Amino acid sequence: xxxxIKTEQLQNTKADFKSxxxxxxxxxxxxxxxxxxxxxxxxxxxxxxxxxxxxxxxGCSSRFPYYMNTYGFHGLHGRGAVIASGIKVANPKxxxxxxxxxxxxxxxxxxxxxxxxxxxxxxxxxxxxNKIYGLTKGQYSPTTPKGSITKTSPEGxxxxxxxxxxxxxxxxxxxxxxxxxxxxxxxxxxxxxxTKHRGTSVVEVLQNCVIFNNRIHSEITGKDVRDDHxxxxxxxxxxxxxxxxxxxxxxxxxxxxxxxIGENGISEEDILVHDAHNPxxxxxxxxxRMTLPEYPVATGVIRSCECTNTYEAELEFQVKRAMEKxxxxxxxxxxxxxxxxxxxxxxx
Amino acid sequence: MSKKTxxxxxxxxxxxxxxxxxxxxxxxxGSQFSDTSAFAGNDLATFPDYPSEIRAPQGTVAxxxxxxxxxxxxxxxxxxxxxxxxxxxxxxALKANMKWVKSGATIIIDIDNFDNKYYKKAGFIEDPLxxxxxxxxxxxxxxxxxxxxxxxxxxxxxxxxAERTKNQFALGILYWLFNKDLKFGEEFIENKFGDKKxxxxxxxxxxxxxxxxxxxxxxxxxxxxxxxxxxxxSGRFRNIxxxxxxxxxxxxxxxxANMELFLGSYxxxxxxxxxxxxxKMKKFGVKTFQAEDEIAGINSAIGASxxxxxxxxxxxxxxxxxxxxxxGLAVITELPLVIVDVQRGGPATGLPTKPxxxxxxxxxxxxxxxxxxxxxxxxxxxxxxxxxxxxGKISLEHMTPVILLTxxxxxxxxxxxxxxxxxDLPEVKPPFxxxxxxxxxxxxxxxxxxxxxxxxxxxxxxxxxxxLEKEDETGIVSHNPLNHExxxxxxxxxxxxxxxxxxDLKVSGEDSGELLVVGWGGTxxxxxxxxxxxxxxxxxxxxxxxxxxxxxxKNTAEVFSRFKKIVVCEINLGQFANYLRIxxxxxxxxxxxxxxxxxxMISELKDKFNEILED
Numbered sequence: 001x002x003x004x005i006k007t008e009q010l011q012n013t014k015a016d017f018k019s020x021x022x023x024x025x026x027x028x029x030x031x032x033x034x035x036x037x038x039x040x041x042x043x044x045x046x047x048x049x050x051x052x053x054x055x056x057x058x059g060c061s062s063r064f065p066y067y068m069n070t071y072g073f074h075g076l077h078g079r080g081a082v083i084a085s086g087i088k089v090a091n092p093k094x095x096x097x098x099x100x101x102x103x104x105x106x107x108x109x110x111x112x113x114x115x116x117x118x119x120x121x122x123x124x125x126x127x128x129x130n131k132i133y134g135l136t137k138g139q140y141s142p143t144t145p146k147g148s149i150t151k152t153s154p155e156g157x158x159x160x161x162x163x164x165x166x167x168x169x170x171x172x173x174x175x176x177x178x179x180x181x182x183x184x185x186x187x188x189x190x191x192x193x194x195t196k197h198r199g200t201s202v203v204e205v206l207q208n209c210v211i212f213n214n215r216i217h218s219e220i221t222g223k224d225v226r227d228d229h230x231x232x233x234x235x236x237x238x239x240x241x242x243x244x245x246x247x248x249x250x251x252x253x254x255x256x257x258x259x260x261i262g263e264n265g266i267s268e269e270d271i272l273v274h275d276a277h278n279p280x281x282x283x284x285x286x287x288x289r290m291t292l293p294e295y296p297v298a299t300g301v302i303r304s305c306e307c308t309n310t311y312e313a314e315l316e317f318q319v320k321r322a323m324e325k326x327x328x329x330x331x332x333x334x335x336x337x338x339x340x341x342x343x344x345x346x347x348x
Numbered sequence: 349m350s351k352k353t354x355x356x357x358x359x360x361x362x363x364x365x366x367x368x369x370x371x372x373x374x375x376x377x378g379s380q381f382s383d384t385s386a387f388a389g390n391d392l393a394t395f396p397d398y399p400s401e402i403r404a405p406q407g408t409v410a411x412x413x414x415x416x417x418x419x420x421x422x423x424x425x426x427x428x429x430x431x432x433x434x435x436x437x438x439x440x441a442l443k444a445n446m447k448w449v450k451s452g453a454t455i456i457i458d459i460d461n462f463d464n465k466y467y468k469k470a471g472f473i474e475d476p477l478x479x480x481x482x483x484x485x486x487x488x489x490x491x492x493x494x495x496x497x498x499x500x501x502x503x504x505x506x507x508x509x510a511e512r513t514k515n516q517f518a519l520g521i522l523y524w525l526f527n528k529d530l531k532f533g534e535e536f537i538e539n540k541f542g543d544k545k546x547x548x549x550x551x552x553x554x555x556x557x558x559x560x561x562x563x564x565x566x567x568x569x570x571x572x573x574x575x576x577x578x579x580x581x582s583g584r585f586r587n588i589x590x591x592x593x594x595x596x597x598x599x600x601x602x603x604x605a606n607m608e609l610f611l612g613s614y615x616x617x618x619x620x621x622x623x624x625x626x627x628k629m630k631k632f633g634v635k636t637f638q639a640e641d642e643i644a645g646i647n648s649a650i651g652a653s654x655x656x657x658x659x660x661x662x663x664x665x666x667x668x669x670x671x672x673x674x675x676g677l678a679v680i681t682e683l684p685l686v687i688v689d690v691q692r693g694g695p696a697t698g699l700p701t702k703p704x705x706x707x708x709x710x711x712x713x714x715x716x717x718x719x720x721x722x723x724x725x726x727x728x729x730x731x732x733x734x735x736x737x738x739x740g741k742i743s744l745e746h747m748t749p750v751i752l753l754t755x756x757x758x759x760x761x762x763x764x765x766x767x768x769x770x771x772d773l774p775e776v777k778p779p780f781x782x783x784x785x786x787x788x789x790x791x792x793x794x795x796x797x798x799x800x801x802x803x804x805x806x807x808x809x810x811x812x813x814x815x816l817e818k819e820d821e822t823g824i825v826s827h828n829p830l831n832h833e834x835x836x837x838x839x840x841x842x843x844x845x846x847x848x849x850x851x852d853l854k855v856s857g858e859d860s861g862e863l864l865v866v867g868w869g870g871t872x873x874x875x876x877x878x879x880x881x882x883x884x885x886x887x888x889x890x891x892x893x894x895x896x897x898x899x900x901x902k903n904t905a906e907v908f909s910r911f912k913k914i915v916v917c918e919i920n921l922g923q924f925a926n927y928l929r930i931x932x933x934x935x936x937x938x939x940x941x942x943x944x945x946x947x948x949m950i951s952e953l954k955d956k957f958n959e960i961l962e963d
Binding site: 019021049050051053054055056058065066068069070071072073074075076079082083084085086087088089090091093094111112115315318319322323325326328330331332334335336337338339340341342343 | 634
């Protein structure tokens with residue numbers, strides 16, 4: 001019976017997921033494409049609309065839940081991750097999405113981000129990384145490149161930026177992917193992969209803020225450079241990239257090296273094959289850290305490993321076991337433990 | 349050894365204080381003797397007094413851990429002002445507690461620890477046993493350490509464990525002194541060590557009996573005392589602390605609402621026991637989420653509430669400060685949430701292990717915006733159960749955060765609890781709504797003004813809520829000026845409307861008279877004891893103890909108007925008095941405040957009340 005329900009096609013359309021609210025992002029904002037890709041992914045993931053919950057913190061991206069015709073909760077700055085955790089733990093049947101930005105999840109909510117990932121609660125975290133504070137109008141964020149001139153760093157930032165993937169790996173993340181907001185089809189595919197993964201799926205979207213940080217990702221997303229500056233990873237496929245599909249990654253010592261296929265005796269067989277499912281995250285960590293100009297920037301599903309159970313499943317198991325094992329049937333029995341009956345004393 | 353003849357005196361009540369190094373097992377001894385007295389039918393109230401360091405330097409006053417116990421044949425409302433019997437296992441314990449014993453009290457000391465080294469550590473200049481410090485007291489100098497070790501010598505326990513049995517020796521003396529049945533003490537030890545540590549169980553039992561036998565033979569203890577079971581009381585009872593009662597009250601509310609309880613919390617003294625207790629309750633479907641910080645604790649609870657669990661977060665003052673933004677989120681999203689604040693001395697880290705009532709203003713007003721919550725305060729360790737239950741009921745039925753204030757004194761203190769029948773507690777009926785109803789998230793129930801509660805997963809009810817101001821009824825984000833004003837009044841009105849669902853204020857004593865003593869929360873025991881004593885002496889004094897703080901009971905002004913003078917007593921600088929000045933400015937409020945990290949003493953209260961009456 002349960003199987004039948006699972007395989008039933010729900011015939012949801014993209015329009016089913018659009019709310020009646022006017023979308024109030026700036027014209028040209030990367031958020032529009034992400035919204036559209038998530039709506040497409042939801043149609044394909046065949047989930048019941050009633051079971052979907054979007055949760056966010058504060059920031060431009062965090063207005064997202066209002067634009068989805070699902071259940072939604074617009075939380076506090078940085079706290080979306082824990083609100084979403086509470087929702088999922090309370091009702092593990094729900095399909096929970098946490099929408100956040102680089103300020104929301106890397107600065108004020110940095111603590112919650114790493115603990116969510118560490119607990120591996122089953123939800124999709126979509127991290128809109130535009131490397132700037134948009135809603136407060138142009139201050140630097142924890143992912144802003146060092147030296148950037150912003151409203152609060154007129155002489156350039158003096159802080160080293162976070163790479164969200166490093167934090168996810170450091171917190172024993174089981175799923176990490178990176179996509180760019182200019183490639184809707186790939187975004188949708190990656191979001192679908194994220195929904196399939198059991199555990200915390202972190203998807204970093206390199207998103208453009210047209211007003212305060214325009215073209216921040218153009219070295220990665222630009223039409224003329226993207227094939228050479230991005231390596232789109234697929235599990236089980238060799239790590240090949242480049243306009244001519246002639247470049248690849250090999251391991252030299254303990255580091256990656258970019259090589260050209262056909263030069264110095266390198267053939268396709270020498271190129272590393274991407275194993276996203278490997279419980280050992282060493283290679284994933286190296287992939288996440290790759291930066292221009294030495295390396296291409298890794299996109300696609302970098303890590304997807306069913307190596308630990310989810311928090312809510314373990315908790316459900318413990319609750320079920322405690323109920324089965326307990327010889328106590330009611331709270332009444334518990335409170336009467338160690339109790340005694342006092343008869344009316346006649347002594348004065 | 350020949351049994352000496354002894355005299356048994358029946359007494360109404362006795363106060364015993366155990367004191368030793370933290371690590372000497374004083375809290376355990378206290379609990380053990382409490383349980384034994386409870387089983388014997390005595391009324392009781394207890395209060396542990398321990399340092400915030402886990403093991404402060406041995407032998408110093410800073411490291412003294414104490415446990416005070418008041419047991420009675422008559423009703424007992426506080427752990428007692430001064431002790432009739434002090435057990436001091438070292439000179440520091442004596443030094444720290446000398447001022448808390450009655451003149452002529454029995455002081456049992458472990459003579460093995462009374463040497464120059466320990467005098468110095470404790471800060472005595474002269475040997476207190478020889479300089480007249482203890483003149484007028486009945487001092488029992490027992491070689492407790494030495495005899496304890498000797499008792500377990502042939503059992504083969506290690507030296508450290510042997511040393512640690514000494515608390516049982518001291519207890520054994522008390523079992524004899526107060527004619528308590530050793531059987532209860534032995535059962536307590538067996539439960540404590542279980543089948544896993546049979547050797548330690550045997551060692552402790554032997555030492556307990558050795559202490560008892562020692563007392564039976566020693567000349568210094570010629571008189572023993574009998575505290576008969578309490579009269580005019582019957583039913584099923586147990587000894588319970590405020591924190592455990594709070595945890596169980598919350599579970600009871602979940603059960604009566606037929607909901608699952610979700611606790612999102614972060615450990616903090618003196619509230620951690622609630623989290624610990626609820627962590628053991630998975631068998632009743634309780635889910636506990638030990639969050640990464642206070643903020644995560646409350647936000648996870650808000651998420652769980654949105655998803656349809658009965659959500660709770662527990663903390664103390666510093667934690668409530670961290671949670672304040674999220675309390676506002678629960679206010680504006682109008683989701684049920686119980687926030688338990690076990691108050692302690694502040695500000696900042698303050699006095700983590702000492703009680704205080706200084707979070708009242710924080711609970712009432714400590715948030716950005718107009719952010720009304722229901723505020724309730726428990727007033728005895730046992731009634732933490734009732735007020736935790738009521739906090740849950742009001743929160744769930746009125747779709748509002750409720751802040752429940754207890755304090756370190758209630759939380760760790762214990763008393764006898766007349767166990768209720770859970771099935772007889774009132775039903776809890778949250779305003780759930782059926783699938784595919786015509787649903788507007790901020791449309792309200794006319795009677796309670798609560799909005800209806802649709803849960804994710806329900807068909808045909810999809811909606812969005814959040815921290816931005818919402819349009820009345822539809823819940824759409826709105827920056828409309830008049831809508832914001834309307835919503836602000838609606839949120840305040842909803843909380844004020846709870847007044848129609850809470851009981852009137854009751855007065856202990858005459859309905860009118862010279863002086864009305866006003867208290868709230870955890871000061872009840874001391875206030876009622878002082879007021880009763882004065883009433884017995886014919887004084888025109890009554891007590892009104894508040895449990896419902898926001899809203900105040902309907903008849904508050906009417907009660908106040910019947911007395912010539914009102915004195916508001918609090919363990920702070922006057923927060924409730926000031927709140928009453930806001931709510932009912934027509935009355936003149938005298939104040940009695942104490943802020944020493946200590947509860948009120950009955951004697952100081954009586955002095956103050958007499959002074960006011962004579963004025």
